[in-house]
Amino acid sequence: MGVSFAWIFGLVVVVISEGPDFDFSNRLGHMRELGWGGPTLPVEEIHDYPDPETFYLRYSKGNRPVVIKGGARVSPAFSKWTDEYLSSIENATNEPVLADTSGKKTQFWTFGEYLEFYKKEKLYMVYSVPKALRSDVHLPPPLRCGGYEDKLADTVMWFSNGGTKTVLHIDDVDNINCVFSGSKEALMIEYPKYKDKVKLDPRGGYSNVDVDKVDFNQFPEFSEIEYHVAKIESGDCFFMPLKWFHVIRSYERNIAVNIWYKPLEQFNRSDCEHLDSKPDPPSLDKYFFKSEDGAYTQDKWPQRRENDEKEEEDDGPPDDLREYFSNMIEDESSSLTLVGLVSQMRRDKKLMSPGIRWISEMDDIAAQFFAVLDSNSDGFIYKEEIYLISPENEEKLEELASSLEDYLDMQKKDQ
Template structure:
């Protein structure tokens, strides 16, 4: 029968597929059930439907062709970006290594320097969208609703020559990512349905240490038994990553994308019915570009009690972090060791733990946390704020303690040791000393 083969193939592709016991060594997303992420054409006509069904309802979605509505889709060539005088001195953050490694320090360079190097280097730009380029990107229409003013957090540019591979991770925000050049492959896992299967073994950074190119199912057995939602994103498409959905992203070819992060908990609290008629696709509508909106920064999340409650509860419930030492290890140890202030950080997290250990028995659990009154969670929030301020003070103190001898490097010896030079340049200690970095 004509067309029967394609019909059968379509049915097979649409169906769930099961995998049995897997051998180690295959790439992430190969096991378990596979299902395609739902797709719509461009932006939805009714923003309320998207916000309620997908944002509040927590489901990923692909918007085919939606990124074509931004001038960036046709404008953002290397030559266009280099045409801005600001590209010569606007500093961007660049990751060394297209396969993400969160223990590796990032480096800073000008946008011009990055563009001159990225096609031949193992480099990946991850930085806030430069101010002079924000006028080229349309804020996704569902986020243009006045009711959502004040909850936009950050807009990030992702730029490489392709071949990047993210770690398996989740974001504690909602996220729309628009691809202007190249393509991406995204794999999602539902964090609620498979909470007992997902091993986020780096809770301090919301990521898993699994090798995305060669999964060790002996170490991470749960990844054999989850449902994987797959999406292939082409240039001109956008996609929605729901709050806390675990995902892994690969990019291909010259690749430029921009994502918008916004607060999930604040969205849920809004009267979303007021967003009924907020759709703008007019490229001439300058009022709808990114430069016309305020982004409050991820630091503003520290004021969200609901988020703090959820993060702490998840650590206790799913990671078994139930005592003072565990809280210190997750939240404070890395910072404390870098800044040599272990005693001070331990004292801070001892105070924090006392607030969540209501009965004072030295351990806490999910039931105890769920019974904590809001006032106690406000106390926890204040301790996290205290921790941030303490780290800033310790960082300043470390810089003040550096002597001239500490800062002196013999020029001849320095030039003969390029690896040492790179270490100096990568060291975050020098972020607060631009003159020193320039000299290096």
Template sequence: MKSSLLVFVLLAVAFCEVKANPPGHLKPLGGHRDPTGEILVMRNFPSPWVFHEEFVKKSQPLVMRKVLEKDNIPAYQLWTDKYLRENFGNIQVEIELNKKENRTSGLYQNMTMSKFVHDYQTENMYQVFELTPEMKKDFNLPLSLQCGGFQNFLFAMIMWFSSGDTKSHLHYDSLDNMNCLLDGEKEFIFFDKKYLHSVREKGWNSKGGYSTVDVESVDMIKFPQLQNIPYNRITISKGDCLFIPYKWSHYVHSKPGRNLAVNFWFHHLPWFNSSDPDCEGLDPYQNSSVPLSTLKQTDDIVETRMMFLELFEDVRSFYKGSFSEYMEREIPSIKLEDVECLDEVFSFIDKDGNKVLSWDELFSMDIRAAIDKYPKVFGQIYSYITGDNISFEKKKNQDIEISGDKDLGDLVVKNSDSIQDEDQRSQGDRPSPVKTPDDLEKKKLIKMEDDGNLVMEEEPLRSPHEEL
């Protein structure tokens, strides 16, 4: 009788523990279930067009195995500790004094590259540092980013350097990026961007763009939304590059041992410019040949425009009526009374007056003047994009600030006192004209009457040698 009672008590306790502790509770992130799905793997950099159409546009991560071993990336062979010390030893680099990321601690300091190389193997720190012009001379732009618009919208090239065993927050990035590993091994846990709302539901730091969950010991009671979200797990090693689509939540664990990576941040490119002269004659099987030192990084105006263009990534062009309908449907805060203003915004962007908005017009619009002229509607647009309440109220002699993710810096848009009309700006300040793939057929899209339907232009034909 006593033994039966003891068994009953033990079973009851076990049942209560199971009920109280959901799967993955107090285990490392990913301990709640087995990974699902697959991440595609290639043995070379895909051509820019294939990269855009199959991975960027479809928001599909991609692993490129051992591409640095056979590609023209001098740093892959050169950047030993000795080389970094002898060639860049006097450069001031930024160091975080903790191997587990903590964006609220403020434990940052600067030191020379030489001192870091001397100390990093024995000290609890890692380096996060934007490549200098001198360092860029040792790097060529990966083939996949060499044309079509990618090369014009690079945000930054960041170096990550440690003795390994570093752990990031669970976070997402507002930019696409390609992470190339020159040494070491990294493990990534990915949550598809379609689960972003669930990831952000509890414990999300909106200003920092990360979850406050402890990635080494997940409290599934405090973060119940993580219990059922499927995820992907991938490990990359020396010589590999990984494409991380924007808005995919992810956690990165650099394995113990020397760990050196450079990632290329670039704005999400909603439309591939197949008429780009840089694409002419590009062989998808050639090595990377564009030195980073020859490229110009984007300025704050490009940043702001690209945020705006995120709204239209799946749309080829608009008629006037369909533009306002689309904006009403996509942005809940826009009401019926805003339609007249949206029609004015359409006409502002439609420079040639043909009642069709094309990507060359969207890419070349004067975003500063548009925000100044229509502050209410653009405030609603940017509040929707960023998740923060943003106002473009005019303040004389002051700038209007748009706050981005902490790790991407702040985007600043000048107020009207400093704005000049697009036609008065110097040619050097204007974006390069962007052509759609079927410019020769564009006349077929133009209808002077407004029928209120979206216009979907045909996608460019694949080149026969551009195969996955």
């Protein structure tokens, strides 16, 4: 605490300021759950989707979160997605998914294995919706025209047996999250208002605060913040504007699907005059999500040149890893998710030469590639992140490429 003196109209005034040694432990909420005891503001609830232009003006452009009560009920997934039903879709059960274990280790499973073990092993799946299940999920009505279809980034399934929570973090995209089973609570902090107060880890878009036990002496900023709280029940959808700080807690058997998309710069009203030409029903399998497939093709494999003459390349990992991963992303405004990175590597004929199988160890290496490239840990890789990669992380990429080559060589020896 700092003490200073000032003369005001002939009086001595003592000014007390909170210095670096100030004790914040007496503040309400110290060592309690984030938001406990702090001023909280309710999030608006509506009982029907607004039309796309109203949604754009009031919520997306207006930077306002909203809960759409009953919004998830428009999708068949709300009534169909029992464990028994999900296990019966053979094309889905064979798809690889990524999940965290109770020991916080991330690994790949088939979706069928996940369904078998998620309750026993306390698994938490955060991964792109299996393609065989996308016909059960409808694109939320406000996104069906106006230009949103060209901004779709990814669709992710959040699946657990409950009791999960996220860290406090931000996303660089707008988000509509629909809950098909269980319930969620979203604790949010308005980004424009508090962007200079809430400190994020320099390695990514998240805070190091313990959301279950906030130490105000270590993180005093959280004692002086307003919180927005939303309750999302089964059958509801929830819109969160980009970059709002948030923590999501999930309860009971919990399945949700969210749509990440880039915000519109301007609403295209004329696009809504042609709704008859839009997909009907508007299921997710009929839409293109940029971060999954990118624009990488075999002719973009990085080529080495010497004296302007193309050399013959060996099979295996590329020499220029930055160029290789950058070519997976269409342009500066597009992005790549983990599932997109894995799917492109698996389809890469240069990497997966005849006789080479994609094995689980290669899934792990791909996940590590992604973790190194995703510098802000927001679940997306952008070209800029690849361009700005540090020398230290570039060495990590080379080490991973070497490990990948070892697995390829072992398979070649067995042929």
